[in-house]
Amino acid sequence: xxxxxxxxxxGLLIGMAAPAAAExxxxxxxxxxxxxxxxxEKLAITDRIKVGRRPxxxxxxxxxxxxxxxxxxxxxxxxxxxxxxxxxxxxxxGPDPELFVLDPNKRRLYVANxxxxxxxxxxxxxxxxxxxxxxxxxxxxxxxxxDGSLLVNTxxxxxxAHFIDAERHEIVGNVxxxxxxxxxxxxxxxxxxxxxxxxxxTVAVIDAATKQIVxxxxxxxxxxxxEAIQPVGIAMxxxxxxxxxxxxxxxxxxxxxxxxxEVTKYHLVGQRVWNLAFSPDEKRLYTTNGVSNDLSVIDLxxxxxxxxxxxxxxxxxxxxxx
Numbered sequence: 001x002x003x004x005x006x007x008x009x010x011g012l013l014i015g016m017a018a019p020a021a022a023e024x025x026x027x028x029x030x031x032x033x034x035x036x037x038x039x040x041e042k043l044a045i046t047d048r049i050k051v052g053r054r055p056x057x058x059x060x061x062x063x064x065x066x067x068x069x070x071x072x073x074x075x076x077x078x079x080x081x082x083x084x085x086x087x088x089x090x091x092x093x094g095p096d097p098e099l100f101v102l103d104p105n106k107r108r109l110y111v112a113n114x115x116x117x118x119x120x121x122x123x124x125x126x127x128x129x130x131x132x133x134x135x136x137x138x139x140x141x142x143x144x145x146x147d148g149s150l151l152v153n154t155x156x157x158x159x160x161a162h163f164i165d166a167e168r169h170e171i172v173g174n175v176x177x178x179x180x181x182x183x184x185x186x187x188x189x190x191x192x193x194x195x196x197x198x199x200x201x202t203v204a205v206i207d208a209a210t211k212q213i214v215x216x217x218x219x220x221x222x223x224x225x226x227e228a229i230q231p232v233g234i235a236m237x238x239x240x241x242x243x244x245x246x247x248x249x250x251x252x253x254x255x256x257x258x259x260x261x262e263v264t265k266y267h268l269v270g271q272r273v274w275n276l277a278f279s280p281d282e283k284r285l286y287t288t289n290g291v292s293n294d295l296s297v298i299d300l301x302x303x304x305x306x307x308x309x310x311x312x313x314x315x316x317x318x319x320x321x322x
Contacts (some may be wrong), residue, residue: 031313057099058317070097112139119320143184154181171209196231233275271297288315
């Protein structure tokens with residue numbers, strides 16, 4: 001009996017000592033035509049996956065076993081198998097796909113095609129385009145409401161956020177925002193959509209029901225010229241209490257309090273920060289920096305960058321898998 005208890009206790013201690021599985025970070029590199037794989041525990045590169053030309057937007061499929069990657073210069077979506085780390089399939093799109101969003105309840109992928117002013121609706125099972133939605137000039141940002149009923153697309157040249165009925169594939173509202181809107185992001189409750197305007201230098205907070213702008217958030221960084229502050233990527237915590245905005249050539253990420261809509265701090269990162277992704281526990285924020293060719297790792301508890309990882313030529317998109 002004593003020996004059994006001793007073995008059981010030892011087994012329990014070994015189980016307690018085992019480290020939790022670390023996340024894996026995937027980064028698209030526009031100029032290298034690769035997706036870099038980074039170990040979240042060691043913060044070291046473990047692989048580079050060759051994909052089509054000019055990869056930008058990146059997202060997981062429903063069960064997290066595959067990655068979808070927009071390869072703009074090849075006018076398609078590459079599909080990467082997570083286990084083998086190889087491109088195993090391709091999906092159609094319109095010309096120059098940039099960003100997309102996957103319906104959480106269906107097998108539809110909504111793709112913004114920059115060169116034909118269309119949003120393609122792609123069935124990921126049949127691998128066919130099942131619909132096209134005419135939008136403004138140079139569509140880019142894509143967001144879907146939590147219930148999957150409302151789609152938002154931003155058009156860079158038209159300077160609009162287009163609200164689209166996801167079932168009927170029809171525009172139900174247009175909201176004029178500041179110059180060159182890039183990313184759109186719904187809040188967790190679906191009540192608001194945040195839209196970044198790169199050249200306008202603002203983020204518009206839009207009421208999803210009324211299609212009215214309720215607040216515009218501006219940014220000021222001491223010692224940085226106004227024209228260098230260019231909002232692009234947006235990331236929100238699950239509890240909705242913290243929002244982070246990538247500010248492009250200013251080399252900063254702004255942290256915004258969504259209750260007051262005020263900037264609380266700026267994080268200095270690499271050069272030309274594009275997009276953002278949280279670690280699963282939201283204690284870290286990863287940023288892609290297109291000019292310094294690296295990934296910045298922000299420790300959100302220490303409020304500082306703890307590492308910069310060279311990942312490839314012109315890193316752009318980033319996602320994290322637990």
